[in-house]
Amino acid sequence: xxxxxxxxxxxxxxxxxxxxxxxxxxxxxxxxxxxxxxxxxxxxxxxxxxxxxxxxxxxxxxxxxxxxxxxxxxxxxxxxxxxxxxxxxxxxxxxxxxxxxxxxxxxxxxxxxxxxxxxxxxxxxxxxxxxxxxxxxxxxxxxxxxxxxxxxxxxxxxxxxxxxxxxxxxxxxxxxxxxxxxxxxxxxxxxxxxxxxxxxxxxxxxxxxxxxxxxxxxxxxxxxxxxxxxxxxxxxxxxxxxxxxxxxxxxxxxxxx
Ligand code: 8X3
Numbered sequence: 627x628x629x630x631x632x633x634x635x636x637x638x639x640x641x642x643x644x645x646x647x648x649x650x651x652x653x654x655x656x657x658x659x660x661x662x663x664x665x666x667x668x669x670x671x672x673x674x675x676x677x678x679x680x681x682x683x684x685x686x687x688x689x690x691x692x693x694x695x696x697x698x699x700x701x702x703x704x705x706x707x708x709x710x711x712x713x714x715x716x717x718x719x720x721x722x723x724x725x726x727x728x729x730x731x732x733x734x735x736x737x738x739x740x741x742x743x744x745x746x747x748x749x750x751x752x753x754x755x756x757x758x759x760x761x762x763x764x765x766x767x768x769x770x771x772x773x774x775x776x777x778x779x780x781x782x783x784x785x786x787x788x789x790x791x792x793x794x795x796x797x798x799x800x801x802x803x804x805x806x807x808x809x810x811x812x813x814x815x816x817x818x819x820x821x822x823x824x825x826x827x828x829x830x831x832x833x834x835x836x837x838x839x840x841x842x843x844x845x846x847x848x849x850x851x852x853x854x855x856x857x858x859x860x861x862x863x864x865x866x867x868x869x870x871x872x873x874x875x876x877x878x879x880x881x882x883x
Contacts, residue, residue, distance in 0.1 A: 640666040641758075642708045643855070646693050646747055647716030649676040651816040652766065655848035656713060658684055663856055665711065670702070670747075693743035703750035710758045711855055712751050714744045715766045717788070719781040719823035733780035740784035744791055752804070760859040761804035764851055765792040769812040769867060773876045781823070796864065805862040807854045812869035813879070815841040837881030842870045 643660045647653035649671035661667045661684035669677045674690030681688035691702050693716045717740045721732040748763060755761030770782045771789035792808035799806060813835070820831040835841050847868060854863040872880040 641710035642666045643711035644668045645713045646670045649673045650818050652844045652847045653715040655844040656851050659848045659852040694738045696746050699746045699750045709751050709754040711762045713764045716743050722777040725779040736780045736784040741787040755804050759803050764807045767808045767810040807863050808865045810867045811847050813841045813873045837883050838872050839883040
């Protein structure tokens with residue numbers, strides 16, 4: 627599918643930040659913060675309609691794109707004259723079934739968006755990030771990239787893959803002017819993410835946050851991503867794990883509220 631955009635060449639004098647998965651949640655919140663920090667933000671998501679209003683609001687560019695569609699990703703990359711920051715945020719969880727009974731199609735979809743999507747966009751934009759002379763790649767990982775939990779199987783596997791991309795890429799780019807930042811949040815209250823994971827079951831989705839005083843918000847994560855991106859170019863926040871105070875570890879959650 628040919629990518630669609632509101633044609634306006636991003637860039638000019640301002641640094642350009644590409645944000646995938648920008649139509650909601652962490653991506654949307656980060657796009658707002660990066661724009662406020664002075665970036666010309668290129669908003670990427672499948673739902674172009676949802677991006678348009680945000681693009682207008684923050685003065686960015688909306689680009690309708692499925693990150694799992696490699697030809698479309700390549701066409702998108704060819705359209706950009708400059709890229710300083712790539713925030714690989716597009717990701718999702720589908721299903722919460724045990725490994726024994728999970729739907730392989732859910733696993734495939736999780737691998738496609740979390741791992742292959744990150745690979746496609748990173749490969750396509752890397753030459754421009756290097757050419758910027760001070761590029762930044764942010765990879766949206768998760769505490770699921772480090773710790774397994776029941777019912778998490780496919781998502782845990784996919785996020786371990788996402789973490790592996792970040793760790794490998796940092797080594798491979800050690801002599802290039804591009805840093806690789808991995809942000810790994812724990813419990814973030816992003817209702818769309820949880821609803822998608824639980825097949826639209828609102829009751830189960832709200833139970834995820836039951837009794838937790840203050841789960842992280844999308845804006846908490848966006849604040850952290852923006853902080854990491856705006857450090858001086860020689861400072862690399864390799865890996866940052868972010869949790870709400872009520873979540874000491876994946877299974878150790880204070881639900882007394
Ligand atoms: C989402 C965090 O705990 O649901 O990336 O795996 S968790």
